Amino acid sequence: MKKDIRSYSKDDLRDYFVAQGQPAFRGNQVFEWLWKKNAHAFDTMTNLSKELRLFLEEHFTINHIAVDKMQRSSDGTIKNAIKLHDGLIVESVMIPADNRTTACVSSQVGCAMGCTFCATARLKKQRNLNPDEIYDQVASISKESELLYGHKLTNIVFMGMGEPLLNYENVMKAIDKITSEEGLAMSPRRITLSTVGLPKMIKRMADEQVKFNLAVSLHSAIDEVRSAMMPVNISNNLDELMESLRYWHQKTGNRITFEYVVWKNINDKPKDIKALVEYCKKVPAKVNLIEYNPIDDGEFEQASPIVIDQYVSELEKNGIIVNIRRSRGKDIDAACGQLANKG
Ligand code: SAH
Numbered sequence: 001m002k003k004d005i006r007s008y009s010k011d012d013l014r015d016y017f018v019a020q021g022q023p024a025f026r027g028n029q030v031f032e033w034l035w036k037k038n039a040h041a042f043d044t045m046t047n048l049s050k051e052l053r054l055f056l057e058e059h060f061t062i063n064h065i066a067v068d069k070m071q072r073s074s075d076g077t078i079k080n081a082i083k084l085h086d087g088l089i090v091e092s093v094m095i096p097a098d099n100r101t102t103a104c105v106s107s108q109v110g111c112a113m114g115c116t117f118c119a120t121a122r123l124k125k126q127r128n129l130n131p132d133e134i135y136d137q138v139a140s141i142s143k144e145s146e147l148l149y150g151h152k153l154t155n156i157v158f159m160g161m162g163e164p165l166l167n168y169e170n171v172m173k174a175i176d177k178i179t180s181e182e183g184l185a186m187s188p189r190r191i192t193l194s195t196v197g198l199p200k201m202i203k204r205m206a207d208e209q210v211k212f213n214l215a216v217s218l219h220s221a222i223d224e225v226r227s228a229m230m231p232v233n234i235s236n237n238l239d240e241l242m243e244s245l246r247y248w249h250q251k252t253g254n255r256i257t258f259e260y261v262v263w264k265n266i267n268d269k270p271k272d273i274k275a276l277v278e279y280c281k282k283v284p285a286k287v288n289l290i291e292y293n294p295i296d297d298g299e300f301e302q303a304s305p306i307v308i309d310q311y312v313s314e315l316e317k318n319g320i321i322v323n324i325r326r327s328r329g330k331d332i333d334a335a336c337g338q339l340a341n342k343g
Pocket of ligand 1: 336
């Protein structure tokens with residue numbers, strides 16, 4: 001079987017060409033084609049000789065994602081169904097706003113975390129995405145943005161399908177490429193990784209001094225309530241999570257974003273608000289209250305605007321920054337938690 005050339009680092013490619021009796025800089029040239037120029041075929045690598053292009057063609061493949069289907073929402077949000085080299089499908093979303101374009105990308109096919117309110121959980125986990133499959137989602141949205149809006153991508157959120165911290169190595173490799181000069185040269189400050197909250201992995205990222213932002217899907221600051229919705233909380237409770245977040249803040253100096261949906265009869269009581277306020281006092285944090293995006297069976301319902309207002313005023317009274325995040329792309333099932341390959 002031919003090898004995927006994009007699994008080679010730049011050094012690997014340099015070594016490979018030297019072993020073939022070629023100058024090492026061929027490795028740099030090919031690397032630039034594969035990443036910065038996002039080439040899909042060896043034939044397009046015009047600064048290589050015809051023979052070398054044919055030789056590479058014989059020995060390697062360039063595994064590439066292909067946009068299988070594109071849907072545009074009435075609010076301008078675009079959802080891409082992406083076919084991977086083995087036929088599996090993931091989704092990525094492009095969200096335009098003013099002069100910004102945000103890419104929401106997937107890190108796994110399906111998800112193993114089993115959050116009861118999330119459509120992706122119902123697909124179970126099928127496999128991890130490779131670094132190049134994550135990178136390609138971003139690169140293709142960046143191209144789309146240039147085409148449609150005349151500017152590159154400005155922000156990236158790892159809020160698509162999957163739990164990024166359970167595909168740690170590949171997500172970090174993809175972020176390295178996205179932020180490197182040889183890739184898209186994006187600032188890590190414009191990247192947000194969203195996680196269910198895995199304390200061990202959060203500490204590991206802190207130790208590695210990563211520069212991107214961290215968002216944690218909290219949804220409740222009461223253990224029983226959170227465990228009922230997010231099974232991950234059963235073995236990683238709120239105290240353990242907080243310990244890792246304090247460690248993160250200590251090491252990186254950065255504030256944490258909590259994502260939080262308020263549901264009727266689940267977390268809409270004064271005790272829920274109080275618990276969130278107390279939790280937020282333990283570490284520098286801000287809260288994004290996100291709108292609930294219904295997934296089929298109507299088991300969950302967004303709380304009333306009055307309750308949302310109570311959350312906002314209690315948080316603000318205690319000096320905690322809070323934003324209300326409106327959903328985008330709901331009409332095409334492109335909003336948070338709605339990605340489920342429904343087409
Ligand atoms: N696994 C990661 C990233 C994917 S989910 C995580 O859990 O953070 C991205 C965000 O959408 C998370 O905050 C998640 O809790 C939220 N979400 C999931 N289902 C939702 C739904 N139906 N409505 C609104 N938000 C949802």
